[in-house]
Amino acid sequence: MSEFENRESEPEWSTPGVGEPDSFEEIGLQENNQSPEQEKIYSDDRRGYAMKFLDAYKAGQENFPSNEKLDEEKETELNNALKFLNDPSGDIKLAEDVIAKIIKNRGKKIQESIRFGDPESKGTADEKIIEYIAMLTPEDGESGNRRENLQEDRRTAVFDRYLESLEGISEEEKDKLEVLREQIKKAKSDVGESSKASGSAAFMSLPLEERKKRYDAMKKQGEVRPEVKPTKPLKSAESVNPKKTEKTTETVKKEPKEGVAEEPVEAEERDFEKEMRGEKFTEFEATIEEQSEKFGDLSDESRVTVDSILSAEAKGVYREFAVKWIADKSKRGELKDLGVSAKGMDDDAKFMFVFGDEKLKRQALADLKENNDQYGKYGHELDRLADLMKDCEKKKIPIETQFILVNKFEKISKRLEKEAAGADEKTKAEILKSLDSILKVQQEVIEKAMNISLDTETTKDAQDVVGLPKDVYVSSKMSYTENKMAVEGDEKVVEKILLENEGKYHGDKSKLITEMLGAQRFLGIDQDQAFALLHTGYSIDGVRGPGFIDTIKNAKRIIKGEEMVVVYKDGERMVVSTRELKDIAGDSIKSRKQEIKSTAEKQLSEEWEKGFQEEKKKALRSRISGFAKTSEKAEGKTEGVYDRMKNRLVAEFLDGVINKERTPEELKVIKKEFGSKKRVDIVGFINQVYNREAGELGVLTGEDIDGEVKTISSFFGACGIKIGAAALKKIVNPAEYKKALGSKKGFVDYLLNIIVKQNKSVK
Amino acid sequence: MENLLLTDENLKGMITLAKISQAQKDQLISKLPELDEDDRLKLLNMLKNVFLLDKEKEEKIQNVRSDWEGTEE
Numbered sequence: 080m081s082e083f084e085n086r087e088s089e090p091e092w093s094t095p096g097v098g099e100p101d102s103f104e105e106i107g108l109q110e111n112n113q114s115p116e117q118e119k120i121y122s123d124d125r126r127g128y129a130m131k132f133l134d135a136y137k138a139g140q141e142n143f144p145s146n147e148k149l150d151e152e153k154e155t156e157l158n159n160a161l162k163f164l165n166d167p168s169g170d171i172k173l174a175e176d177v178i179a180k181i182i183k184n185r186g187k188k189i190q191e192s193i194r195f196g197d198p199e200s201k202g203t204a205d206e207k208i209i210e211y212i213a214m215l216t217p218e219d220g221e222s223g224n225r226r227e228n229l230q231e232d233r234r235t236a237v238f239d240r241y242l243e244s245l246e247g248i249s250e251e252e253k254d255k256l257e258v259l260r261e262q263i264k265k266a267k268s269d270v271g272e273s274s275k276a277s278g279s280a281a282f283m284s285l286p287l288e289e290r291k292k293r294y295d296a297m298k299k300q301g302e303v304r305p306e307v308k309p310t311k312p313l314k315s316a317e318s319v320n321p322k323k324t325e326k327t328t329e330t331v332k333k334e335p336k337e338g339v340a341e342e343p344v345e346a347e348e349r350d351f352e353k354e355m356r357g358e359k360f361t362e363f364e365a366t367i368e369e370q371s372e373k374f375g376d377l378s379d380e381s382r383v384t385v386d387s388i389l390s391a392e393a394k395g396v397y398r399e400f401a402v403k404w405i406a407d408k409s410k411r412g413e414l415k416d417l418g419v420s421a422k423g424m425d426d427d428a429k430f431m432f433v434f435g436d437e438k439l440k441r442q443a444l445a446d447l448k449e450n451n452d453q454y455g456k457y458g459h460e461l462d463r464l465a466d467l468m469k470d471c472e473k474k475k476i477p478i479e480t481q482f483i484l485v486n487k488f489e490k491i492s493k494r495l496e497k498e499a500a501g502a503d504e505k506t507k508a509e510i511l512k513s514l515d516s517i518l519k520v521q522q523e524v525i526e527k528a529m530n531i532s533l534d535t536e537t538t539k540d541a542q543d544v545v546g547l548p549k550d551v552y553v554s555s556k557m558s559y560t561e562n563k564m565a566v567e568g569d570e571k572v573v574e575k576i577l578l579e580n581e582g583k584y585h586g587d588k589s590k591l592i593t594e595m596l597g598a599q600r601f602l603g604i605d606q607d608q609a610f611a612l613l614h615t616g617y618s619i620d621g622v623r624g625p626g627f628i629d630t631i632k633n634a635k636r637i638i639k640g641e642e643m644v645v646v647y648k649d650g651e652r653m654v655v656s657t658r659e660l661k662d663i664a665g666d667s668i669k670s671r672k673q674e675i676k677s678t679a680e681k682q683l684s685e686e687w688e689k690g691f692q693e694e695k696k697k698a699l700r701s702r703i704s705g706f707a708k709t710s711e712k713a714e715g716k717t718e719g720v721y722d723r724m725k726n727r728l729v730a731e732f733l734d735g736v737i738n739k740e741r742t743p744e745e746l747k748v749i750k751k752e753f754g755s756k757k758r759v760d761i762v763g764f765i766n767q768v769y770n771r772e773a774g775e776l777g778v779l780t781g782e783d784i785d786g787e788v789k790t791i792s793s794f795f796g797a798c799g800i801k802i803g804a805a806a807l808k809k810i811v812n813p814a815e816y817k818k819a820l821g822s823k824k825g826f827v828d829y830l831l832n833i834i835v836k837q838n839k840s841v842k
Numbered sequence: 843m844e845n846l847l848l849t850d851e852n853l854k855g856m857i858t859l860a861k862i863s864q865a866q867k868d869q870l871i872s873k874l875p876e877l878d879e880d881d882r883l884k885l886l887n888m889l890k891n892v893f894l895l896d897k898e899k900e901e902k903i904q905n906v907r908s909d910w911e912g913t914e915e
Contacts, residue, residue, distance in 0.1 A: 463909060479902040489913045710910040714903050721899035725892050729866045732888045733873070741876045749878055753845075758852040761886075762859045765893045799846065824894050831847075831890060835883065838845040 129174040130164045133157065163474070170474030179241040182259075183252065372720050374475030375527050381520040385471045385484065388517060392491060393464045398430040400457040404443050405429050407453070478720055481528045482706070482713030488517045489707030518696075521703045528716060533702060540698035545691050553683040560679040561672075568675070572613045602644065602657050608664035615667045617660075618647040759799035767794070768827045781817030784808065791830070802837050810837060848882040850874055856889045861896050 137157060160177045163169030238260055377385070405421045408414045414421060421429055433439050447454050447461075467487060470480040492514055499510040522533050542548070547555065576591060577584050584590045599609050641656035655663075706712050741749065767774050776794055779787050788811060792804040810833050819829035846852060857870045870885070877885060 477902070479906045482906060483909045486910055486913065490911045493913055704913065707913055710906050713906045713910070717902050717906060718899060721895050721902075725862060725895050726866070728888050728891055728895075729862055729870070732884060733866075733869055735884070736873055736877060736881050739876065739881070741878075745878070746876065750875065752879070753849050753877075753882065755846075755849045756851050757846055757849060758855050759846045761847060761852060761856055762893065765890060766897075769894070769897050824898070827890065827894060831886075834847060835845075835886070838847065 125175070126164055126167075126171050129171055129178060130161070132178050133161055133164070133174055137161065172474075175241055182238075182241055182256070372724065373478050374473075375478065375481045375524065377471070377476055377520075377527075378523060381523050382471065384516045384520050386468065388488065388491060388513065388520075389464055389468050389471070392487075393461060393468075394430075396457055396460050396464070397434065398426055400447060400454060401430040401433040401443065402426050403457075404433060404446065404454070478528065478717050479713065481524045482710070482716065485521050485524050485703065486707045486710070486713070488521050489704060492517050518699065518703065521707070522699060525703060525706050529706075529712075533699060537695045537698040537702060540702070541691050541694035544694045544698070545687070547687075549684060549687045549691070552687045553680060556683050557676070557679055560683060561675050564675045564679055565671075568614065568671070569610045572610065576613065576618075602660060604661060604664060607668055608661065611664040611667035611671065612646075612660065614671060615663060616649040617663070618650075761798075764798045764800070765827055765831075767798075768830055769823050771823075771826065779820060781813070781820050784811065784813050784816070787816075795834070800834055802834065806837065807833070845879075847886055848879060853882060853885055853889070856886070856893075860889055860892050862892060 156173070157177060160174035164171060164174050242256060242260075405414065405424075409421055419432075421432065424432060433443050447458050449458075467480065467484060470476055471484060476484075495510050495514055495517075499507045499514070502510060525531070526533055545552075573588060573591060577586055577588060595606075595609050598604075599606065604612075641658055643654055643656050644660065645652060645654050646660065647653070768776060771777055771779065775790065778790060781787070785808070788807040789804040792802055792807050795802050795807075816829070819825045853874055854871055857867050857874075860867070874885075
């Protein structure tokens, strides 16, 4: 059980936003009060929602008295969850688990939590959660119908996703959570009724344009704010979250006085200003929805296989290298100098010899690192394997790596197949096991990356090859198989009798058959009945002849009106009537037929299944080879993923502007402001900044701000953008600048943002 | 000072060069004269992301090509 699930431990997870800040207006304000540099942009996806939720929760926790704070383990888990969230490739599962548990444990320490926030607050834990999830709207970049659609679709879905993470939940708790879910649904539908909007949450959820219009109208009418619920006294941003108080001059100026509530609408206004200034010009990664499309999951079982196969592969490369290295050393007489000889050593021993000795290992690795013609190919291969392993260790595996893994495994499979052909039985069995594991990983990766079911496809492939469906195959072969089985059964029983009566028949089948025919005539039974008796354990030995008559005379068992005979069953002498024998034979025939039928059915089903599974495996191998043979499909899929993301971006933009209508006056103003024929080479700008290492921006390191702003200013000038070095220096924050330099996309964003901001401020 | 990045001409140039469908280009260009500053900023941001996605896509495809091994032995 996770630490988060331990409901008995103290302090429990309390409701986000309850500890501090104690209202959701405050959460918004707290975010708004941050400097533009510090403002966190929450993406409009699961990651963004979770981050927003946990950030608010953490801020609340930080204001708790020390004895009420989270214990170390929980705090670590919370921090890890936030850390994973901050890493675009990090798994968000932990974060969702944590949130789910916060929701599950709501109310347990609600009184204490409220006390630390606001003694007058009457909100319950459930109300806080409802209000918070209802606030989890798309970022302000969204607007219009799109925004409402997103709210409509996502809020309960967000809540449901959190709940999916909960395990071992009681029925009572389930019911309570269902009530909470319904309330969230209701809160969601309330948001859409803009005319009845009665809270800041509703106001905030209106499209940006609408909010601004309303705000402007109310300002004109002398109203300070729209109809929002009264805010509670507010603590300063510093007390809410001391870590978030490093303000720029601009924001410090706007920060509300301690203990004085800032009107929500003022925060709103600042928000508009920020947008208008372009400060919400978001970073690349944060704007792309469903980033997961670029990444893939891998089951734990497959991860273990990947790690073990790639580790073995790397070891193989080291071994090859060690063998060559020893040969080179021997050739040069250097091993002799060390007083050792590699004569008679097999490859494994050579590997152990080199890498088992610290001194030799150091020398060998130093040679390997040189990456020269002699050992370069080993170094290169090891680098590639290391990169592949590193990517495969990530929670989310990049799309191209998924296909490279399939290709690498294919290459390894082909080699292992060859090795298996010449291996002893034990090694062969091990190799076949590895091949099965490899195939399983390849199947999983391809199915997830391509969103297909290879199982379904290969079932069809195998059906095409096998032709007949199982039931048709079985029924078509039943009659033949049953007859064959009956004959084989009869032959077996004859063989058995011959073997058991070697002294009498001397292995001569015809003697037994002759005797059987005599018995058949005597008893008036047919061959099937005779065999049935044999199968049942009766012996026909002595059924006819004078001995038989004598025996019957002495028989103690007589059935009146029936002909009595003496027979042996499993070696035991017994007297029965011929009618009884016929009945026994009849029953035996019946049950044997049934037994043969069911055995034949089972055998034919298994036969079909075996053939089918073999064909399916062949088809699977063939299909996987199709993916692994050339990079065509991998390239196509990668391209497809990116093209879909681009399409979505364009569609979302158009969705947001499509219904906007402008008055002739507005169009005139727009034309006047933006109708200029002047242009800058922004595409060239993006290309050059992105590939900066190859151009004049390649010298930028972040170490010499004075010199570097001049380089950037000169580069801007060449692109038709005039921002002097002095002006740039004022804008550039050294820490952020250096951080942006660490990412190609981040640096494009950073410089473009500077231009946007500069144009705004000059204007 | 006019914002050169957000002019019709500049944004149209970006749209034309973006690797998106012709229908999308036509839609964006036709809507352009009606976009106010806020929407133009969003458009610029979106187009930048489209260009960056293309850059990233090219890199990923290049990685696939360079790391791909022949499997016929």
